[in-house]
Amino acid sequence: MAPLKIGARTLPHGLLLAPMAGVSDASFRLLCRRAGAEYTVSEMVSAKALCFEQRARASVPVRTAPLADISKEEAPMAIQLFGSESDFMREAAILLETGEYRGAKREAAPAAIDINMGCPVHKVVSNNEGSALMRDPDRAAAIVRAVKDAVKLPVTVKIRAGWDESSKNAPEFAKRMEAAGADLITVHGRTRQQFYAPFSDNRVIAAVKRAVKIPVVGNGDLFSAEDVRRMREETACDGVMIARGAMGNPFLFSEIVAMDEGTPYTPPTDKERIDTALFHAADMVKRKGERTGLAEARKHMLWYCKGLRGASAAREALTHARSLDEFRAVLYALIGMK
Template sequence: MIQSDQIVGKSTSDFAVGSLQLSGRAFLAPMAGVTDLGMRRAAERLGAALTVTEMLDADFYLDRDPAAALRAEGTGIAHHVVQIAGCRPETMAESARRAEAAGAAMIDINMGCPAKRVTGGFAGSALMRDLDLAAGLIRAVVRAVKVPVSVKMRLGWDADSLNAPELARRAEAEGVAMLTVHGRSRCQFYQGDADWTAIRQVKQATALPVVANGDCKSLEDADDMLRLSGADAVMIGRAAVGRPWFVGEVARHLAGLPQSAPLDAATRCAVALEHYRTLLELMGAAQGLRHARKHLAAYAAYVQSPDSAGLRRRLVVSENSAEVESLLVSLFESEERAVAA
């Protein structure tokens, strides 16, 4: 296992969420089908101050659905944050209690997911169309647990109803400890650019810590996000896929710490291998291999080698878990050879 102090420095940029003390201001966003335990472990070990599980459907979680249980797994995570979604206060409250009992250090309420299968059940960002219901859900969850509760939202449902500031005020009144705002409306999905400036209205509406989310792809983006939004921290999603160390790089940058040299191929290979092995252990060889392909393809995309294309193709179609590991090692070794040449 890679030790964090081999790769990252000690952040001095402390950040408090209720009683939870964090060591930085860059977080890994929850992403359905992506932020599995392996990715969260890697991101945290490499400097992310906070990571969040994939979204859990509160009903499925209470029914002990095996897939929901896998998403909720937090073994080895220092600050285990469980994100839940639903539209019934009693179900959300009970799922929050269960997550807390299982070791969650914080509960995050999803009010930002734009997927039709979620909004069709009046959960996720659909809650921004009914702030009374949203406030009732928040109230139920806050009262159900002792750990801090956060809310992740969008700017609003569409361009004509950008009501994130009002939801922020109501969430604060109900006892929420932190807000995360994705700089798009629900109807934008992931199209266009995230509007970091619009997040400033949320920051001005509340005394709570506010986290800006959406389109942070570089250290310069992180600076601009905080400057334009007035937010206290940044949350990084798609840009961390295939490079979970990027969140830690942003955390160090925002803390004013010197950047270490880019991770070499051998270190990135070790991160990818540990992530892959975690998925096999957690899900079993067959399911773990299938689930890992998106991550393996993303890790491979950052390998710089003129002869890597064939290895990449074989890596993401192999049905043999041992062969996948061998191909992954060969892929990163091809970069080492290219650098040495």
């Protein structure tokens, strides 16, 4: 397969980690990068909240800016913005490009500004944000144009198949975004109404690929290297983006790289899986502090345990674990280690 180009950057395998609010934080992005993901995207960042944070008194703590932090090891990383107003989207994109905003912490510049046009959550769509933009192509195009005119960074757009079964407008919509200046489109082959219900439809991704000249990244239901092979074959997409398939399984990226390079893939042993989980938890604690880090790490631990014998008992024990040592005791007991 041909490498994926995003602006001046080339990704030989076209392997991207998807944005996942509450999941794909710096620790997770780091692990996926180490496993072979070539590009990451931040959790979604509210353009309006980032702009308002700048206008607040210096004593008001920043809450949104940290979502856009970039460490050297997780780069190249795009920052994803959501919003429905061109002015805020433009202003936020400029802040992110210059890095001149309150609370900015970055060891690398963003690889791109990604615009969220896929989020199905009620709170978001009721503000005309996320996938609601697919029902309003004029507004969506105006946002892309405003951001594109304001920054030199590549501007990418992440969409769904459409709003609902009767309005699967992804191909025409993608063309509009291309005309408005988008440099790349990611397509999740489900409608907004489907949320995450089975199944993501590769035919929509193929139709978008036929409709535009800019690179198209396919997304939806990639849980194995075989799923990736099939999506590439069925859609001719230029890259693939993985979300839930990497939860508790960043190793999936290594499996795909091995498939592409024709080298044998050895899945992690149970011990390697659990040690990765514990590294993940420790890194979250390091970055977020013990209380928040442990609370947020718990769900990741459960995902790593999936499929291991005794996982449901470990699930119960993990809800009571209050320290990294207790996490370790539970997870090691699961694989018969002390």
